[in-house]
Amino acid sequence: MSTQSKPSAEQMAYHGGEMEQDSPLDTMRHSAAHIMAAAVLEMFPDARFAIGPAIENGYYYDFELPRSLTPDDFPEIEERMARLRKADNPFERAELSRSEALEAFGDQPYKVEIINDLPEDATISVYKQAHFTDLCRGPHVPSAGQVGPFKLLSVAAAYWRGDEKRPQLQRLYGTAWATQQELDDYLWRLEEAKKRDHRRIGKDLDLFMVSEQIGGGLVTWLPKGATIRRELENFIIKAEERGGYKHLYSPHIAKIELYMTSGHWQHYRDSMYSPIKVEEEQYILRPMNCPHHIMAYKNSLHSYRELPLRLAELGTVYRYEKSGELTGMSRVRGFTINDAHIFCRPDQLREEFVRVVELIQELYQAVGFRDYVYRVSLRDPADTEKYVGGDEMWQLAENAIREALDSIGAEYVEAVGEAAFYGPKLDIMVRDVLGREFAASTNQVDLYLPERFELEYVDADGSRQRPAMIHRAPIGSLERFFAFLTEQHAGAFPVWLSPVQAVVIPIADRHAGYAEEVATRLREADVRVEVDARSERMNSKIRDAQMQKVPYMLVVGDREAEAGAASVRLRSGEDLKAQPMDEVIRMVTEDIREHR
RNA sequence: GCCGACGUAGCUCAGCGGCAGAGCAACUGUUUCGUAAACAGUAGGUCCCCGGUUCAAAUCCGGGCGUCGGCUCCA
Numbered sequence: 323m324s325t326q327s328k329p330s331a332e333q334m335a336y337h338g339g340e341m342e343q344d345s346p347l348d349t350m351r352h353s354a355a356h357i358m359a360a361a362v363l364e365m366f367p368d369a370r371f372a373i374g375p376a377i378e379n380g381y382y383y384d385f386e387l388p389r390s391l392t393p394d395d396f397p398e399i400e401e402r403m404a405r406l407r408k409a410d411n412p413f414e415r416a417e418l419s420r421s422e423a424l425e426a427f428g429d430q431p432y433k434v435e436i437i438n439d440l441p442e443d444a445t446i447s448v449y450k451q452a453h454f455t456d457l458c459r460g461p462h463v464p465s466a467g468q469v470g471p472f473k474l475l476s477v478a479a480a481y482w483r484g485d486e487k488r489p490q491l492q493r494l495y496g497t498a499w500a501t502q503q504e505l506d507d508y509l510w511r512l513e514e515a516k517k518r519d520h521r522r523i524g525k526d527l528d529l530f531m532v533s534e535q536i537g538g539g540l541v542t543w544l545p546k547g548a549t550i551r552r553e554l555e556n557f558i559i560k561a562e563e564r565g566g567y568k569h570l571y572s573p574h575i576a577k578i579e580l581y582m583t584s585g586h587w588q589h590y591r592d593s594m595y596s597p598i599k600v601e602e603e604q605y606i607l608r609p610m611n612c613p614h615h616i617m618a619y620k621n622s623l624h625s626y627r628e629l630p631l632r633l634a635e636l637g638t639v640y641r642y643e644k645s646g647e648l649t650g651m652s653r654v655r656g657f658t659i660n661d662a663h664i665f666c667r668p669d670q671l672r673e674e675f676v677r678v679v680e681l682i683q684e685l686y687q688a689v690g691f692r693d694y695v696y697r698v699s700l701r702d703p704a705d706t707e708k709y710v711g712g713d714e715m716w717q718l719a720e721n722a723i724r725e726a727l728d729s730i731g732a733e734y735v736e737a738v739g740e741a742a743f744y745g746p747k748l749d750i751m752v753r754d755v756l757g758r759e760f761a762a763s764t765n766q767v768d769l770y771l772p773e774r775f776e777l778e779y780v781d782a783d784g785s786r787q788r789p790a791m792i793h794r795a796p797i798g799s800l801e802r803f804f805a806f807l808t809e810q811h812a813g814a815f816p817v818w819l820s821p822v823q824a825v826v827i828p829i830a831d832r833h834a835g836y837a838e839e840v841a842t843r844l845r846e847a848d849v850r851v852e853v854d855a856r857s858e859r860m861n862s863k864i865r866d867a868q869m870q871k872v873p874y875m876l877v878v879g880d881r882e883a884e885a886g887a888a889s890v891r892l893r894s895g896e897d898l899k900a901q902p903m904d905e906v907i908r909m910v911t912e913d914i915r916e917h918r
Numbered sequence: 919g920c921c922g923a924c925g926u927a928g929c930u931c932a933g934c935g936g937c938a939g940a941g942c943a944a945c946u947g948u949u950u951c952g953u954a955a956a957c958a959g960u961a962g963g964u965c966c967c968c969g970g971u972u973c974a975a976a977u978c979c980g981g982g983c984g985u986c987g988g989c990u991c992c993a
C-alpha cells in the first residue's frame with residue numbers, strides 16, 4: 323500500500339502536474355524500501371510499518387520502533403539489506419479479500435487503517451519479500467537482486483499521515499540508483515549543492531548574519547548583502563512605477579481591531595505574535611500589509627476613473643514560525659515583502675492579473691532567475707472551516723487567475739487546498755540547493771477583504787460599487803528571494819548586483835598611486851570599486867578576489883601605469899589583457915546598465 | 919513545537935577522562951612580485967550554558983539554549 327499515498331502538491335509540481343506512471347527507477351526504489359523494511363524487521367521483530375514510497379532521488383519507509391534509530395544503525399541495516407539483495411528472493415504478489423487482509427495485518431494498526439480507508443471495490447494486494455510481507459499496490463522488481471546500489475541517508479521523525487496530533491514515526495531515508503556510478507554522482511551532487519547553500523555563501527561573502535543574541539529568524543543584512551538588497555529594491559520600485567504602481571510607507575504595528583476587521587486575528591492567529599499593550603490599547607506586529615494598504619485606499623473617496631489603483635510597499639512583516647522551522651534567510655520571523663494591493667473593478671481583474679504575471683517575468687529575467695514553476699493554489703471545497711466567503715466568490719476569483727495564465731500561455735499546476743483563507747493564489751515555486759520547495763512569490767485575487775472593509779468606488783452613474791483586490795508579491799520576501807538568488811548564482815551575482823564590482827590590484831606597492839587613480843575614475847562612473855593595496859603578491863590578491871566572486875579584477879603595474887590602462891581579468895578566469903581606461907569603464911558600466 | 923545529530927579560536931575542523939590543538943583569517947616584520955595561496959614571527963579560548971559523577975571533565979551523566987536534517991506549517 324506504500325505507493326498509494328496521495329501525492330503532495332510538491333510532488334505534483336515536480337512531475338509537471340500529472341501523476342506519472344511509476345518509472346522503472348521508481349519501482350526499483352520502492353522495492354529498495356521494502357528490502358529496507360525487511361532488514362528493519364529482522365532487527366526489530368515488533369516493528370510496526372506505515373508507508374514506504376519512492377520519492378525523488380530515493381525512497382523512505384516510516385516505522386514505529388521500540389527505540390530511536392541513529393545513523394550508527396545504518397551500517398547494520400545496510401549490511402542486512404545487502405544480504406537480502408544477494409539472497410535474491412522474488413517479490414511475490416498475492417491478492418487478498420478485505421477480511422483476509424484485515425486478518426493478516428491484525429497486529430499492524432497503520433496497515434489496518436489503510437485497508438479500512440480503501441474504496442469498497444479496491445483490489446487489495448500484498449507483496450512478499452523473503453520473510454517480509456507488506457500491504458502494497460506494487461509494482462516491484464521481480465526479485466531482490468534487481469535492486470540497484472543503495473545508501474541510507476538520514477533518519478527523521480514524521481507524523482503518521484502528516485498530522486501532528488497523531489503518533490510520531492521514524493522515517494528512514496535512502497537513495498538507490500541503477501548503477502554505482504549514478505549513486506556516486508548523486509552523492510557528489512549533494513556535496514556540491516552544500517557549497518552553494520546561501521547560508522554557507524552568506525558567511526563566506528559577509529552578506530548577512532543571524533545572531534543568537536538578537537534572536538533566531540531575525541536577519542541582519544551586512545553591508546555587502548545590504549548593497550545587493552538596495553539595488554534590488556531600487557530596481558523593483560522603478561519597474562513598479564513604470565507599471566503604474568504608487569509606493570507608500572506604513573507602520574509595522576497596528577491596533578488589533580484592524581486585524582479583527584480583516585479576519586487575520588480569527589484565521590491567521592497561529593502565525594501572529596502576542597499583542598503589545600500600549601496605554602490600554604492592544605497593538606500587534608503586523609503579519610501582513612493588506613489592512614494597511616486598505617486603510618490607505620479608504621483615506622479618500624475613489625472614482626472608477628482612478629481604478630486600477632495600485633498601492634505598493636516594501637512592507638516589513640513579522641510572523642511567528644516554530645523554532646524548528648527557521649532556516650537562514652529562506653524561513654525567518656521578520657521579513658520584507660515586495661508587496662502591493664491592486665484595487666480594481668471586477669471586470670479588470672483578469673487584465674490586471676496578466677500584468678502581474680508579466681511583471682514577475684520581467685523581474686525574474688533581470689536577475690537571472692530561471693528555475694521556477696507556476697502553481698495555482700485553490701480552495702479545498704471539502705474543508706469549509708478553513709476558508710471564508712461563498713462558492714460564487716471563489717469561483718470568480720479562481721477563474722480570473724486561470725484565465726489570466728491561459729491568455730498568456732503560461733503553464734501551471736493546480737494545488738487543491740493551498741489557497742489563502744480569503745482567496746486563491748498564484749504561487750511561484752522554486753527549489754533550494756537541497757531540492758526543498760518554497761513559494762518565492764504569491765499573488766492572490768481577493769473579493770473578501772473589500773467586503774469586510776466595505777470598500778467602495780463611485781461608478782460612472784454615480785452609484786457606489788465594491789472594488790475587487792489583487793494581493794501580489796512578485797519576488798515574495800526579499801529575504802527568501804535573496805536566498806534563492808544567492809544559490810542560483812552560487813554567490814557570483816550579476817555585475818549590477820555585485821557588492822564589489824571591481825577590485826584594482828596593484829602589482830607592487832609603487833603602483834598604489836596609479837591604482838587609486840583607476841579606482842577614482844571608476845567611482846566617478848558609479849562603479850563599486852575597491853583597491854587591494856596590501857603588500858601581498860598579485861597572485862594572492864587575485865585568489866582572494868576570485869573567492870569573493872568579484873566580477874572584474876583590474877591588474878595594474880608599470881605597463882598599465884605607462885599606458886593609462888588596466889589589465890582586465892574576469893572571474894571566469896578569462897584574461898582580456900591590457901585595456902585603455904575608457905574601454906574598461908565602458909565595459910563595466912555597460913554590464914551594470916544592461917543588468918548583466 | 920516534535921524526532922535525531924551536532925555546538926572547541928573570526929572561519930573550517932582535530933582532540934573524546936590527565937598541560938587546549940592545526941590550517942586559514944587577524945596582527946608584526948621581511949619580500950615588491952605579471953593573472954587562483956611568498957616567508958618568518960606574534961596574538962587569539964567561559965571547549966554553548968547550568969548542574970552532577972570523579973583525585974581529575976572539552977571528554978562521562980542530567981537539564982537548558984542554539985544550529986543542522988526531517989515532520990507539521992509557510993513568503
